[in-house]
Amino acid sequence: VGAGGDGTLALLAGQLPQGTALIPMPMGTENLLARYYKYSREAEDVLATIRRGEAMKIDAGRANGRLFLVMVTAGFDAEVVRAMHLTRRGHINRLSYAGPLWRAIRRYAFPVINAEMENAAPVSSAKLVGADTNGTAAKSGASSTTQSIRTSGCWMMAFNLPCYAASLPIEPEANGNDGQLDLINLTYGSVIAGLRYLMALPGGRHLKRSDVFRFQATKIWWSSLSRVPYQIDGDYAGRLPVQIEVLPDHVTLLRPAS
Structure with a gap:
């Protein structure tokens, strides 16, 4: 669970093995990915997603070796x-x-x-x-x-x-x-x-x-x-x-x- 903004989630995705399931918990200044996919910051909703959320794959980007999910x-x-x-x-x-x-x-x-x-x-x-x-x-x-x-x-x-x-x-x-x-x-x-x-x-x-x-x-x-x-x-x-x-x-x- 990435508790933070888009930069936090991208950093987490870049450090963990590919295929690790991630959940954004939007608590940053900007939460563009979380807003786009309608993630909630409420702990109960995050727990429900951990228990029942279905896996989906999305593209990422890499800029000079650094992962990004939204834009550069x-x-x-x-x-x-x-x-x-x-x-x-x-x-x-x-x-x-x-x-x-x-x-x-x-x-x-x-x-x-x-x-x-x-x-x-x-x-x-x-x-x-x-x-x-x-x-x-x-x-x-x-x-x-x-x-x-x-x-x-x-x-x-x-x-x-x-x-x-x-x-x-x-x-x-x-x-x-x-x-x-x-x-x-x-x-x-x-x-x-x-x-x-x-x-x-x-x-x-x-x-x-x-x-x-x-x-x-x-x-x-x-x-x-x-x-x-x-x-x-x-x-x-x-x-x-x-x-x-x-x-x-x-x-x-x-x-x-x-």
């Missing part, structure tokens, strides 16, 4: 997580991110991140699937059978599950049982661009923007000429480059008994 991102949000990591003292809540967020707004320069994907395909073959370092979209003839794709932008996110902090629907079609990671690239880099992406989230309007590119892949590499942080399931993990891969059916959960 690089860019502005990872800079906020990094700032929190540097100043954190004990338990935190959502208000604890106010200072690190303001610091990132004032200081983050939005450097370009380069992505290379293997066994990859754009989610929609009609979409633009590339961008140069100035944020200018470039047409591509890639089809659904594309094996290798390169793209670049200022916000990179790879999802195993369709979850993000504050329930923001950034990649609503991610699926933890399809053997793929869902990458979304938000091309333009500035606070104003970030606010525009944020305002377009309701109804999935951001997915229709010409500067938002979506892919599915089994392996992803992110790099940058600048010092860009990345975060894994809400925890600061280091600086780029990072190699990301999907691990199909890697983690066993017990379904909530309720």
